[in-house]
Amino acid sequence: MTQGLVTITRNGQTALKAVCGCNGNRAEALAALIRTRQLSSIEEIYNAALSVEFGCPACLVVFTKDDANFGGKEIPRRYFKTFDQPDCNPRWDPGKFDLRVRLERGIISKTRKEPLLK
Numbered sequence: 001m002t003q004g005l006v007t008i009t010r011n012g013q014t015a016l017k018a019v020c021g022c023n024g025n026r027a028e029a030l031a032a033l034i035r036t037r038q039l040s041s042i043e044e045i046y047n048a049a050l051s052v053e054f055g056c057p058a059c060l061v062v063f064t065k066d067d068a069n070f071g072g073k074e075i076p077r078r079y080f081k082t083f084d085q086p087d088c089n090p091r092w093d094p095g096k097f098d099l100r101v102r103l104e105r106g107i108i109s110k111t112r113k114e115p116l117l118k
């Protein structure tokens with residue numbers, strides 16, 4: 001089980017986040033797909049994430065400041081509370097992740113792996 005986070009930023013501000021609780025190591029594959037296909041909407045990125053197996057329908061959440069796709073479920077409020085922090089994984093209170101990728105204007109600006117437990 002690996003936590004993954006892909007954040008799209010515009011001028012350094014979070015525009016969209018995709019988070020998952022399994023297969024988070026596929027974050028780079030999702031980021032590459034977003035870049036090559038110039039994906040920007042929640043629906044496009046949700047489907048792209050499933051197609052590269054970044055997460056699964058049970059854990060995948062793709063959301064912006066005011067909209068989300070969590071397979072029809074409501075997402076917890078903390079997802080929106082930490083939205084402005086591009087590197088915060090809202091699935092876990094400590095904000096941890098195994099692999100995160102940040103895209104700025106479709107370019108991967110930052111990839112970082114972090115152990116979940118220190």
Ligand SMILES: [Zn+2]
Pocket residue numbers: 020021022055056057058059060
């Ligand atoms: Zn999953």
